[in-house]
Amino acid sequence: MTIIPVQPGEPRRPDGPRDPGDAWVVAESGERYWGRFGAAGVLAFDPERGVLLQHRVGWSHFGGTWGIPGGALHEGESARDGALREAQEEAGIPDGALRARFASVLDLRIWSYTTVVADVVSSFEPVISDPESLALEWVPVDQVDQRPLHPGFGAAWPALHALLSVRPAVVVDAANVVGSVPDGWWKDRVGAAERLRERLSTWTARGVVAPGLGVGADLWYPPVSMVVEGAAREIADAVDERVEIVRASGAGDDAIVSETRRLRDGGFSVTAVTSDRGLRARLEELGAQVQSSGWLLERLG
Incomplete structure (x- = not known):
């Protein structure tokens, strides 16, 4: 050369x-x-x-x-x-x-x-x-x-x-992801949610290499819906437009299902992230691919 x-x-x-x-x-x-x-x-x-x-x-x-x-x-x-x-x-x-x-x-x-x-x-x-x-x-x-x-x-x-017809999106069960690591998140739920939000922003901005987010491309920049519940709803909105904070007004699981359905109906192929078995079944019924919290944390690095 x-x-x-x-x-x-x-x-x-x-x-x-x-x-x-x-x-x-x-x-x-x-x-x-x-x-x-x-x-x-x-x-x-x-x-x-x-x-x-x-x-x-x-x-x-x-x-x-x-x-x-x-x-x-x-x-x-x-x-x-x-x-x-x-x-x-x-x-x-x-x-x-x-x-x-x-x-x-x-x-x-x-x-x-x-x-x-x-x-x-x-x-x-x-x-x-x-x-x-x-x-x-x-x-x-x-x-x-x-x-x-x-x-x-x-x-x-x-x-x-x-x-051009492939549109992946990611829905994250924030409580499940945050709760999967015993790092003291229960002392400051808003702070723990903010840290996850920043990691998701960095992840999608640099490009995602992951199964379930589409085929044929080397990197994807998927929009991420981060669903928060309870005290974590006090989190501020993300600066990065690719990460949207979805605040559950009631049960977090219902909000995750609703957001997945909304994206699916909008033409997106949804990958949902949760390790909750009952929620997994509901999401798979909607046609979403479901990955565990550990899967996401490994990719967030």
Whole structure:
């Protein structure tokens, strides 16, 4: 593997400072891949308008083809953060307009490319905000393969297309999870619930690798419903929009069943977390996959 930095005069982001990640990685066979630390891009999905595609300028790699906004990662930057940053830089996507759902990784060992599929949660019109785009268009899903696609995106599109209908979500029985570890939680139930909330926020933000949350993707960023009861209902709402605090007005088990049913009816595939056998049976009747509290705690690390 050889690293070739951007050369003077090479048309790469002339409007800003050069980042150490802006370099070509060259394989022994001679193929060149953009991004010293790998690269990432966003496939923005709007159920009504389709997916956002970028018509690549002629001087870019595979210029003239259609792909997704993306580019080289910065050193130490996560693929999710880098993909969203690049989407903002290349398509003018506003803050908060997208919510990452899953990521698919092409790992060539010497280099990797991560496609982050993100749902549009606030409608926007893309804006060509750097010189790498000839056009930005919302393309209906069934018309994507009619465009001359970037070879990498074209190879990935069938699998990505199939996953657009997969929507995992997680419902957590907070009392059961907190109560499974004898760490003094009974002295401060609100504090124990807050600690679990923060761990769940970190878990879903960095990407989840877990059975039961969908197939075909390398990482999922599922929304989490954390159901609290009793004194723990005094917990503050999560800052991270991916973790929602659901306060049980009555029995906690009934609130967990109700939240699972709501998500199921909304088209989500639900993984519920509890070690309560009676509750497990009720949740499985709704079609949810049920995992134990230990399963979750192991993944929270």
